[in-house]
Amino acid sequence: MTPAIAxxxxxxATPPPADPLWRAAQALETGFLSELLRMSDPGAPAAGxxxxxxxxxxxxxxxxxxxxxxVAAGGIGLAQRxxxxxxxxx
Numbered sequence: 001m002t003p004a005i006a007x008x009x010x011x012x013a014t015p016p017p018a019d020p021l022w023r024a025a026q027a028l029e030t031g032f033l034s035e036l037l038r039m040s041d042p043g044a045p046a047a048g049x050x051x052x053x054x055x056x057x058x059x060x061x062x063x064x065x066x067x068x069x070x071v072a073a074g075g076i077g078l079a080q081r082x083x084x085x086x087x088x089x090x
Contacts, residue, residue: 015083021090025083029075033067034060 015022038060071079 015087021086022079022083025079025086026071026075028082029079030064030067030071032078033070033076034063037063037066 017023041059041063070076
């Protein structure tokens, strides 16, 4: 007998971009991804180009920009789930 394959529920439909609740859900996903990127950062390389103290100061902006682009490209589906949960609570 073949084991059953787990299936995931379909992603909810993407709401209109002007919806403030949708923008809030995207902001939460951006913050989450930015924090994940920060925690997974190995730090500046020991050799080669290194920005020193300036790089350390502005590294969080890089993570925020990367996370923002990830969400704009579709993200990981967290914003859709958050939006669906918050829309149900309206």
